[in-house]
Amino acid sequence: MQTTIFAFCGKGGVGKTSLSAAFIRLLSEQYPQKRILAVDADPAVGLSTALGIEPPMTLDDIRLRIAQSIDKGETADAVALLSEAKFHLLDCITERGNLSFLAIGRPEAAGCYCKVNAYLKQVLEMIAGNYDFVVIDGEAGIEQINRRVMETVDCLVLVSDPSQKGIRVISTIRDVASRLAAAKHCGVIFNRTRDGFDPDGIEGLPPVLAVIGDDPEQAAHDMQGESVFSLSASSPLYGGAKKALDALLREINDEAV
Numbered sequence: 101m102q103t104t105i106f107a108f109c110g111k112g113g114v115g116k117t118s119l120s121a122a123f124i125r126l127l128s129e130q131y132p133q134k135r136i137l138a139v140d141a142d143p144a145v146g147l148s149t150a151l152g153i154e155p156p157m158t159l160d161d162i163r164l165r166i167a168q169s170i171d172k173g174e175t176a177d178a179v180a181l182l183s184e185a186k187f188h189l190l191d192c193i194t195e196r197g198n199l200s201f202l203a204i205g206r207p208e209a210a211g212c213y214c215k216v217n218a219y220l221k222q223v224l225e226m227i228a229g230n231y232d233f234v235v236i237d238g239e240a241g242i243e244q245i246n247r248r249v250m251e252t253v254d255c256l257v258l259v260s261d262p263s264q265k266g267i268r269v270i271s272t273i274r275d276v277a278s279r280l281a282a283a284k285h286c287g288v289i290f291n292r293t294r295d296g297f298d299p300d301g302i303e304g305l306p307p308v309l310a311v312i313g314d315d316p317e318q319a320a321h322d323m324q325g326e327s328v329f330s331l332s333a334s335s336p337l338y339g340g341a342k343k344a345l346d347a348l349l350r351e352i353n354d355e356a357v
């Protein structure tokens with residue numbers, strides 16, 4: 101199966117989760133026959149609420165369970181361990197129609213976070229091929245790029261607000277990604293911009309896919325804990341996500357011809 105993996109990266113609070121959720125909704129509605137995997141890779145958690153899907157178990161729960169069974173000397177060898185991990189993996193993938201959902205969870209102890217990232221990378225390598233589209237809602241900052249979690253990503257969607265800090269974060273992510281030769285396609289979504297914001301004046305950025313202003317409907321939705329599926333099609337966030345997704349899909353299709 102030809103799999104296309106999208107990942108959303110950027111500073112905290114810029115709209116990664118809202119936009120990942122909108123991409124996931126758009127893909128699942130535009131391609132009812134295709135399989136889509138949504139991955140919440142942010143320990144701050146949020147994609148589950150945005151999609152209205154509550155997973156019974158997370159990747160970190162599995163990692164912990166396996167680590168505990170090793171500590172107790174219950175697991176015989178590496179082969180048994182691997183098949184146990186694969187078996188448990190199914191427990192944390194929740195399916196809803198053509199949509200599957202997987203979350204890394206919220207590792208509490210120090211040091212666990214990079215372990216769960218390493219685990220996520222392996223899990224993605226193992227299961228991404230079962231889906232047509234994978235959408236990863238990434239952690240804030242650059243760690244997951246640094247740790248090569250995003251190595252298999254096809255489309256890196258860099259999200260920023262108009263702040264210098266937001267723009268610096270996406271520039272750094274872009275630099276690291278190009279050094280690692282990760283992600284063939286890369287674009288920027290500016291979100292929560294004010295009137296008069298002009299991205300043309302900002303140098304050295306990948307192509308700008310969409311510029312989204314303030315969206316009171318999205319903000320109200322989030323306050324009330326409603327899912328992306330009830331956001332109206334006239335919402336600026338939804339419209340901006342559609343424009344960005346269409347541009348990326350066009351680029352991918354052009355390349356395939």
Ligand SMILES: Nc1ncnc2c1ncn2[C@@H]1O[C@H](COP(=O)(O)OP(=O)(O)O)[C@@H](O)[C@H]1O
Pocket residue numbers: 111112113114115116117118119146291292312313314315316318319322323337
């Ligand atoms: N265009 C927008 N207009 C108004 N509020 C927005 C917009 N985009 C996102 N938000 C709100 O901003 C907050 C942070 O967005 P979120 O998607 O959680 O960011 P991140 O995942 O990058 O931390 C949420 O409350 C969300 O509803």
Ligand SMILES: [Mg+2]
Pocket residue numbers: 116117118142144145146237
């Ligand atoms: Mg988020």
